């Protein structure tokens with residue numbers, strides 16, 4: 001059985017004081033030893049704060065992006081090795097906001113995935129179709145293209161210690177969650193696509209769902225056979241919500 005993972009994506013939100021209150025509230029509820037992995041992906045300037053507060057706890061931390069380059073003249077970039085230096089376990093790669101707002105292509109996202117793996121991080125590779133693509137009947141074609149970019153970059157074995165997150169763009173930050181059946185259908189497709197290359201890797205790979213996950217809908221989503229946890233945006237900023245989502249992952 002695959003392990004469950006619940007990851008918060010804080011996006012461009014936070015302050016030293018607010019983060020401290022939020023993380024301390026999470027620490028009160030999430031024990032050190034638990035079967036459902038829990039992590040927060042915070043803005044990079046707050047990684048040292050996350051480490052100071054979370055080290056030795058049951059909550060891991062990570063970043064929301066990384067450079068595809070290791071070092072050199074790349075102003076503004078943050079490398080995988082730097083994230084490892086700050087104790088990160090996870091890094092989100094290819095989030096749809098990076099793809100649509102910052103021009104990240106499938107090829108760039110795949111390169112970032114490889115950079116993260118090479119640095120020893122666990123990348124969370126995000127895929128998902130827009131509403132227009134879904135309505136045109138292109139969901140599977142889009143997911144196939146995004147997954148294939150990754151398989152081309154590293155092969156199926158590259159997914160051995162990574163995670164995939166299915167995040168339909170129309171569900172992100174909109175309050176419009178995919179139904180449990182829609183999430184499972186897309187995630188079964190992703191798993192089968194990877195399984196065609198390596199059935200064992202596909203079977204072991206945790207695939208998270210993201211897009212307006214809340215405490216109220218998490219249990220139903222996480223009960224689906226291909227939904228192995230969640231990547232949570234807005235609701236990860238509210239301790240009670242995020243803890244509720246994390247708890248829902250332990251109740252299958």
Ligand code: PGA
Nearest residue numbers: 172173211212232233234
């Ligand atoms: P949301 O964001 O939970 O606010 O919809 C999810 C994400 O973008 O990862």
